Amino acid sequence: MLSVQLYDTTLRDGAQREGISFSVVDKLHIAQKLDELGIHFIEGGWPGSNPKDVEFFSKAQSLALSHSKLAAFGSTRRPKAKAETDANLQALANAGVKVVTIVGKSSELQVTQVLETTLDENLSMIADSIGYLKTKGLTVFFDAEHFFDGFKANPSYARRVLEVAAEAGADCLVLCDTNGGALPNEITTAVKAARKLTTVPLGIHAHNDGELAIANTLAAVKAGADQVQGTINGYGERCGNANLCSIIPALKLKMGIDCVTDEQLARLTEVSHYVSEVANLIPDAFLPYVGSSAFSHKAGLHVSGVMKWAESYQHIDPTQVGNLPKVLVSELSGKRNIIYKAKELGLDLPLRGKEAQKLLDQVKLLESRGFQYDNAEASFELLVHRAQPDYQPPFELVDFMVVVEKRRRPPIQESEEALSEAVVKVRVGTEIMHTAAEGNGPVNALDQALRKALLQFYPSLAQVRLVDYKVRILEESIGTESQVRVLIESSDGVNEWRTVGSSTNIIEASWLALADSLEYWLIKQKANK
Numbered sequence: 060m061l062s063v064q065l066y067d068t069t070l071r072d073g074a075q076r077e078g079i080s081f082s083v084v085d086k087l088h089i090a091q092k093l094d095e096l097g098i099h100f101i102e103g104g105w106p107g108s109n110p111k112d113v114e115f116f117s118k119a120q121s122l123a124l125s126h127s128k129l130a131a132f133g134s135t136r137r138p139k140a141k142a143e144t145d146a147n148l149q150a151l152a153n154a155g156v157k158v159v160t161i162v163g164k165s166s167e168l169q170v171t172q173v174l175e176t177t178l179d180e181n182l183s184m185i186a187d188s189i190g191y192l193k194t195k196g197l198t199v200f201f202d203a204e205h206f207f208d209g210f211k212a213n214p215s216y217a218r219r220v221l222e223v224a225a226e227a228g229a230d231c232l233v234l235c236d237t238n239g240g241a242l243p244n245e246i247t248t249a250v251k252a253a254r255k256l257t258t259v260p261l262g263i264h265a266h267n268d269g270e271l272a273i274a275n276t277l278a279a280v281k282a283g284a285d286q287v288q289g290t291i292n293g294y295g296e297r298c299g300n301a302n303l304c305s306i307i308p309a310l311k312l313k314m315g316i317d318c319v320t321d322e323q324l325a326r327l328t329e330v331s332h333y334v335s336e337v338a339n340l341i342p343d344a345f346l347p348y349v350g351s352s353a354f355s356h357k358a359g360l361h362v363s364g365v366m367k368w369a370e371s372y373q374h375i376d377p378t379q380v381g382n383l384p385k386v387l388v389s390e391l392s393g394k395r396n397i398i399y400k401a402k403e404l405g406l407d408l409p410l411r412g413k414e415a416q417k418l419l420d421q422v423k424l425l426e427s428r429g430f431q432y433d434n435a436e437a438s439f440e441l442l443v444h445r446a447q448p449d450y451q452p453p454f455e456l457v458d459f460m461v462v463v464e465k466r467r468r469p470p471i472q473e474s475e476e477a478l479s480e481a482v483v484k485v486r487v488g489t490e491i492m493h494t495a496a497e498g499n500g501p502v503n504a505l506d507q508a509l510r511k512a513l514l515q516f517y518p519s520l521a522q523v524r525l526v527d528y529k530v531r532i533l534e535e536s537i538g539t540e541s542q543v544r545v546l547i548e549s550s551d552g553v554n555e556w557r558t559v560g561s562s563t564n565i566i567e568a569s570w571l572a573l574a575d576s577l578e579y580w581l582i583k584q585k586a587n588k
């Protein structure tokens with residue numbers, strides 16, 4: 060049976076993605092997560108190129124990794140220099156790790172045009188550098204940069220590079236599609252050729268410039284590669300590296316290669332989201348396997364299929380990778396969709412056929428008015444509650460008024476802001492509360508006034524904060540008369556929930572989303588008591 064070792068380079072190649080900047084602490088946290096996922100090798104950085112990476116390797120000594128080995132990255136010695144005195148190789152030898160990966164050129168053109176040295180000197184650089192690191196007792200992986208392009212242009216030189224690295228004692232020859240432009244059949248041919256040449260394990264390092272990094276990686280494994288290099292979520296330079304979040308489940312679930320345990324695989328979605336969180340990037344909902352939409356069912360036909368037989372519209376069981384099926388509530392949805400969604404939300408409400416139909420009609424009506432519940436589960440849950448004849452809302456709006464005042468004409472001085480004031484009348488039980496508040500904008504003033512009224516009845520509401528507020532114009536062509544949709548995300552420090560409001564009036568749309576947010580939290584509190 061095939062076995063494959065996983066080599067993660069999120070902390071080095073992944074950090075090359077535009078917009079990503081990991082601190083040393085970020086890198087330590089990610090390394091810990093990768094260990095939990097069962098990654099065999101974690102490339103921590105390039106100690107010869109920047110002091111942050113030197114600090115990482117020194118602090119990483121105290122990480123209690125139970126599974127992974129840390130690897131340091133660097134390049135072969137400089138042309139016409141000695142390996143023993145090369146600063147970059149010294150940094151690798153002193154990084155405090157047992158595994159190092161060094162990159163060297165395997166394409167003739169790259170040697171003559173970019174490195175500007177002779178083909179023979181390049182071979183000496185590779186042999187000397189690997190030989191030197193082996194005398195330090197290290198495991199040495201050799202990254203054959205531009206291998207596939209080099210193999211296409213001058214196969215005998217690309218082969219020679221591998222032979223030299225193997226003779227010098229490399230523990231793995233990693234074949235790199237550095238420019239990310241190779242096709243799967245080209246990968247297969249070149250890996251098979253390398254496989255014939257040597258018994259030293261082979262690795263694959265693919266970039267995604269042709270959107271084939273995953274396909275190329277799997278093709279390489281099929282052709283005999285023993286080590287797979289990639290990053291979490293496919294982060295990396297330009298279009299990214301091969302995405303381990305898709306490669307790991309493909310290896311394990313589809314190719315039968317036991318590279319991680321079932322328990323480790325079930326943490327995949329969590330690790331993917333964790334890394335995007337630390338990278339300060341919004342998790343991509345449409346990523347295969349780990350995206351929140353990877354197992355969403357929107358069309359009514361698909362939903363009714365999935366309810367009868369889970370695999371009918373899913374290529375794997377989402378729980379295997381720690382993901383969940385998600386049924387989208389939308390105007391395409393059928394009655395079963397609504398029932399399934401309510402079940403998913405853990406609502407033990409009697410949603411018999413007739414009530415579900417009523418609710419569905421309501422959803423369709425509201426969606427035609429610009430509401431959207433795909434990403435506003437809390438508002439949807441409220442609709443389900445409101446469809447119950449005995450539902451008692453914790454408060455009801457009687458009316459509100461918002462005044463925005465601007466006294467002077469431009470030019471405006473910095474201190475002259477527009478003034479916003481809101482007056483709100485709400486009914487709680489039999490009492491009517493009438494409050495007023497100012498805010499730094501009309502929505503904020505409304506929020507303040509509503510809270511002021513409700514806090515007298517529900518003091519714990521003080522924990523609830525608004526964490527995100529998004530406005531979307533629905534029919535752009537009619538400008539300021541358009542329908543607007545407001546999405547609000549709220550948090551009580553433990554849970555987050557999203558609500559939606561829609562109107563041609565932005566204040567009203569905001570009010571609806573705001574009121575839903577507080578109403579949702581209050582009924583949850585009541586239910587938990």
Ligand SMILES: [Zn+2]
Nearest residue numbers: 072237264266
């Ligand atoms: Zn790379």
